[in-house]
Amino acid sequence: MGGGTIVCGVTGAAAARDASELAAALAARLGLRLVLVHASREGEPGPAGADEVRVVQGNPAQALAEVADEEGADLIVLGSRTAGLGRRLLRSGLATELEAATHVPVLVAPPSTRARSGHRLTLAVGAGRR
Numbered sequence: 001m002g003g004g005t006i007v008c009g010v011t012g013a014a015a016a017r018d019a020s021e022l023a024a025a026l027a028a029r030l031g032l033r034l035v036l037v038h039a040s041r042e043g044e045p046g047p048a049g050a051d052e053v054r055v056v057q058g059n060p061a062q063a064l065a066e067v068a069d070e071e072g073a074d075l076i077v078l079g080s081r082t083a084g085l086g087r088r089l090l091r092s093g094l095a096t097e098l099e100a101a102t103h104v105p106v107l108v109a110p111p112s113t114r115a116r117s118g119h120r121l122t123l124a125v126g127a128g129r130r
Contacts, residue, residue, distance in 0.1 A: 015079030061097035
């Protein structure tokens with residue numbers, strides 16, 4: 001793979017940080033370009049330190065779908081919250097909305113329970129190439 005793009009929706013929430021860490025690790029390992037996007041409703045402020053984040057206004061699902069289309073994205077990465085008994089289910093209302101707004105696959109990143117290891121991604125990618 002090479003030359004593709006990952007779009008990652010970010011906010012100030014921990015779930016978005018987890019998603020952006022996963023998206024960055026995937027992009028680095030697969031040689032893809034990463035575009036961080038903060039989509040907010042009209043009047044909401046953008047994230048602090050938004051130098052490297054594309055900020056768009058409007059309905060978050062529609063805004064992310066439009067950016068993914070403009071950027072030629074191969075994948076959209078979003079954060080999630082845990083839900084359910086034992087907190088084993090993932091929840092992302094935005095992912096559900098994106099299903100209707102875009103044809104680009106959406107990856108819902110689980111909340112991080114420990115530091116991410118780039119080594120695990122390297123092994124997974126490396127194993128598929130043998």
